Structure formats: C-alpha cells, structure tokens
Amino acid sequence: xxxxxxxxxxxxxxxxxxxxxxxxxxxxxxxxxxxxxxxxxxxxxxxxxxxxxxxxxxxxxxxxxxxxxxxxxxxxxxxxxxxxxxxxxxxxxxxxxxxxxxxxxxxxxxxxxxxxxxxxxxxxxxxxxxxxxxxxxxxxxxxxxxxxxxxxxxxxxxxxxxxxxxxxxxxxxxxxxxxxxxxxxxxxxxxxxxxxxxxxxxxxxxxxxxxxxxxxxxxxxxxxxxxxxxxxxxxxxxxxxxxxxxxxxxxxxxxxxxxxxxxxxxxxxxxxxxxxxxxxxxxxxxxxxxxxxxxxxxxxxxxxxxxxxxxxxxxxxxxxxxxxxxxxxxxxxxxxxxxxxxxxxxxxxxxxxxxxxxxxxxxxxxxxxxxxxxxxxxxxxxxxxxxxxxxxxxxxxxxxxxxxxxxxxxxxxxxxxxxxxxxxxxxxxxxxxxxxxxxxxxxxxxxxxxxxxxxxxxxxxxxxxxxxxxxx
Numbered sequence: 001x002x003x004x005x006x007x008x009x010x011x012x013x014x015x016x017x018x019x020x021x022x023x024x025x026x027x028x029x030x031x032x033x034x035x036x037x038x039x040x041x042x043x044x045x046x047x048x049x050x051x052x053x054x055x056x057x058x059x060x061x062x063x064x065x066x067x068x069x070x071x072x073x074x075x076x077x078x079x080x081x082x083x084x085x086x087x088x089x090x091x092x093x094x095x096x097x098x099x100x101x102x103x104x105x106x107x108x109x110x111x112x113x114x115x116x117x118x119x120x121x122x123x124x125x126x127x128x129x130x131x132x133x134x135x136x137x138x139x140x141x142x143x144x145x146x147x148x149x150x151x152x153x154x155x156x157x158x159x160x161x162x163x164x165x166x167x168x169x170x171x172x173x174x175x176x177x178x179x180x181x182x183x184x185x186x187x188x189x190x191x192x193x194x195x196x197x198x199x200x201x202x203x204x205x206x207x208x209x210x211x212x213x214x215x216x217x218x219x220x221x222x223x224x225x226x227x228x229x230x231x232x233x234x235x236x237x238x239x240x241x242x243x244x245x246x247x248x249x250x251x252x253x254x255x256x257x258x259x260x261x262x263x264x265x266x267x268x269x270x271x272x273x274x275x276x277x278x279x280x281x282x283x284x285x286x287x288x289x290x291x292x293x294x295x296x297x298x299x300x301x302x303x304x305x306x307x308x309x310x311x312x313x314x315x316x317x318x319x320x321x322x323x324x325x326x327x328x329x330x331x332x333x334x335x336x337x338x339x340x341x342x343x344x345x346x347x348x349x350x351x352x353x354x355x356x357x358x359x360x361x362x363x364x365x366x367x368x369x370x371x372x373x374x375x376x377x378x379x380x381x382x383x384x385x386x387x388x389x390x391x392x393x394x395x396x397x398x399x400x401x402x403x404x405x406x407x408x409x410x411x412x413x414x415x416x417x418x419x420x421x422x423x424x425x426x427x428x429x430x431x432x433x434x435x436x437x438x439x440x441x442x443x444x445x446x447x448x449x450x451x452x453x454x455x456x457x458x459x460x461x462x463x464x465x466x467x468x469x470x471x472x
C-alpha cells in the first residue's frame with residue numbers, strides 16, 4: 001500500500017504542506033513508487049525554525065529529570081512501533097528485515113536509552129579558581145540526516161540535542177523519509193512540548209541549504225558525504241555558526257601476520273557488506289600480510305559466496321539492493337574502473353548475476369588493489385571490498401593512513417598489545433581490535449575529511465552545549 005504524507009510536523013502538530021509539490025519514494029527491491037512526501041521550501045524552513053526558536057527558552061529551562069522523562073516516553077513509543085519501523089526500512093531502503101530489526105531499529109533504541117540516563121544527570125558545574133564553569137544548550141539545531149540508517153542517524157542527533165536542552169528542526173533524506181514520519185508519530189504520541197522538534201521534508205538543494213544557512217540556526221549537525229559537508233560548513237561559516245559533521249570513510253581492516261585469519265576474514269567481509277556496503281564505517285580496505293594473502297583471498301571468496309541477494313522480506317536474503325538506480329550505477333562504475341586499473345576479480349563483478357528487478361549489485365571482492373587507485377581512495381558505498389597486500393606492521397600503517405578519510409578501522413592480532421600499538425598509529429576516529437563489539441557510549445566521529453565533532457555518549461552530548469565561565 002502506498003504511503004502518502006502531505007504534512008510537516010511544526011510546533012507540536014501536523015500541518016498541511018502549502019507548496020503543492022511532492023517527492024516520490026521508491027522501493028529499491030521492486031523499483032516501484034511506494035509513497036510520497038511534501039517537497040518543502042525555504043518558507044517551510046522559516047516556519048520550523050521559528051517554532052524551534054520560540055520553544056527554546058522553555059525547553060532549556062526544563063528540569064533535566066523532566067527532559068529525561070520525555071525521552072523515556074519517546075523510547076517507549078518507538079519500541080512499540082519497532083516492527084513497523086523495521087518493515088518500513090526494509091521497504092524504502094532494502095535492508096533485509098532481520099538486519100533492519102536488529103540494527104536499524106535496535107541500535108537507535110539503545111542510543112536513545114543511553115540519553116534518557118545522560119539527560120537526567122547533565123555535566124556538573126566545575127570550580128576552576130575563581131570561576132564557575134557551566135554547560136548550557138547551544139540553541140536551535142538544524143539536523144540533516146542521510147538515507148542509509150534513517151532512524152539511527154536521526155536519533156544520534158535528536159536525543160543528545162534534546163537532552164542538552166536544545167530544540168531541533170529535522171530534514172531527513174528524501175530517499176528514505178517514511179521512517180522519519182514514523183518517528184514523528186512517536187514524538188507526537190510522547191507529548192513533547194510544541195516546537196521542541198520539527199520536521200520538514202524536501203531536497204538538499206532547497207530545504208537542506210535553507211536550514212544550513214538559516215540565520216536563526218545555532219548549530220548544523222549533518223551526516224552524509226564529504227562534498228555536502230563542505231558545502232554546509234561554508235554556509236554556516238558565513239554567520240560563524242557551529243557545525244558537527246560526520247562524513248565519508250574509507251576504513252582499513254588491518255590483518256597482521258599472527259591474526260586468527262578465519263575470524264578476521266569472516267568478520268571483515270561481514271562488516272564490508274553490512275547494509276549492502278552502504279555504511280560509512282565499513283572496512284572497505286582489507287590489508288593482509290603478504291605471507292597469508294592467498295589464504296585470506298580464498299577465505300574471503302568462500303565467505304562472500306554465502307551472501308544471497310534478494311527480497312528483504314525473504315529470511316534467506318543476506319544482501320538487499322542499493323538505495324537507488326543512480327547509486328547502483330555509480331557502484332558498478334567503480335567496479336569496472338578498478339578492474340581496468342589492474343585489480344584482480346576474486347568474487348562478484350559487473351557481470352555476476354543479480355535479480356532481474358531491483359537496484360542490485362553483487363557482493364564483489366577485488367584483489368591486488370593499488371593503494372593509490374580510485375578503489376582504495378574513494379568511498380564506493382556499495383558491497384565492494386578492496387584487498388591489498390602489506391609487508392609488515394609499518395607498511396600496514398602507511399597504507400591504512402594513505403587516505404583523506406579517517407572514520408573507522410580494525411586491527412587483528414593474537415597479541416593484543418601489538419594490536420593496540422598499531423591501532424594507536426592509525427589516523428582514524430575509532431578502531432576495533434579483534435572484532436570488539438560496537439560501544440554506543442564511546443565517542444563516534446572522524447579525523448581528516450571524515451568530519452568534525454563527535455556523536456554518542458557524553459562526547460555527543462557535549463556537541464550540543466556551550467561552555468560558560470562565571471567569575472566570582
């Protein structure tokens with residue numbers, strides 16, 4: 001059934017869109033239109049920002065325990081809608097339902113729960129000499145979020161912003177906006193005060209630019225491509241507004257010569273293929289010691305053979321489609337270019353079979369990749385793994401750091417101290433050792449062109465705070 005939304009969420013109520021223009025939402029598995037949402041305008045952004053500004057003083061003055069209670073109610077409402085959200089993500093993004101339930105819904109619920117606790121105990125004032133140092137909310141937040149994790153990326157901004165006492169205007173991706181509407185249904189049911197959170201859908205060039213450049217937005221929090229992040233930073237710089245940017249990645253999975261190779265390859269391939277490779281933290285460069293290189297390629301080929309493409313609602317499916325025809329074509333072009341640049345096809349490739357309908361790309365592994373080539377340097381955002389041989393730890397570090405990005409990474413070794421030493425040398429915001437689990441309380445963000453600022457935990461909360469010194 002087609003989902004038709006004709007409204008925005010402004011000042012605590014659903015308001016009919018006035019512009020008359022709409023955007024189609026597609027199912028990437030069937031290529032069919034499954035819904036429409038309004039195409040917002042700069043005037044709509046003005047109304048949303050005005051509502052957030054009017055609500056700011058009251059929300060900032062709300063007792064932290066009460067703010068935590070609002071977030072707790074939102075957590076309950078979202079939990080009750082978990083199955084609907086998972087099905088919506090599977091439909092509008094193509095994530096297999098099992099993964100959508102565990103990751104696309106489970107992770108943001110975990111993050112939201114962490115901010116229920118953090119909201120109730122904000123940073124305590126500090127005495128520094130004759131100064132009282134206090135934390136205060138930044139103000140009105142413009143949140144611009146991507147399509148690949150449509151609920152998590154919103155919650156990672158909305159939850160700490162509200163916990164800090166800020167108000168917010170959201171512009172979700174036009175490719176996966178239906179999930180955002182389910183979130184705002186939950187927000188309305190949770191009875192947050194009017195104007196504290198507001199929703200305007202639309203395109204980046206119209207709604208995104210109006211929000212990022214708005215004179216009454218105090219901080220722009222954006223997740224997406226580095227190119228768009230650069231544009232947002234320019235718009236914010238014109239008025240000296242703060243930005244928090246979580247951008248691209250080209251993360252290295254460093255497998256040292258003493259690693260448990262079976263585990264390293266299995267987890268490494270799984271990480272690279274998660275969400276059909278449409279994950280900013282994906283370990284898309286696998287660096288393997290030359291002595292174990294052939295064995296690693298054999299294990300990787302066997303691992304990826306188990307990734308069945310298909311309908312996200314089929315329990316046997318492990319890999320869904322890419323989000324759009326344009327994204328599929330872009331990823332295919334990367335594969336073709338990598339092979340022309342001298343890469344050796346290990347699995348998948350442009351001629352491998354895919355379902356007749358839907359925007360699918362087969363899981364692909366390319367070996368002997370030149371560390372300076374496009375495949376090793378550019379973010380592909382698809383199920384494509386580049387494998388690169390290295391000679392020793394120093395060589396691995398040089399290759400891993402040979403990137404303009406620095407978002408995530410991994411190190412594998414049976415010697416944990418050695419692994420930590422290598423991890424410390426990697427110029428990246430997060431490193432997992434031997435497949436360590438994701439920590440939703442740890443700071444998340446990147447070095448270099450992977451962004452500015454941090455999300456999650458206390459560091460994520462700090463992004464939405466100003467620091468004031470009161471001398472006595």
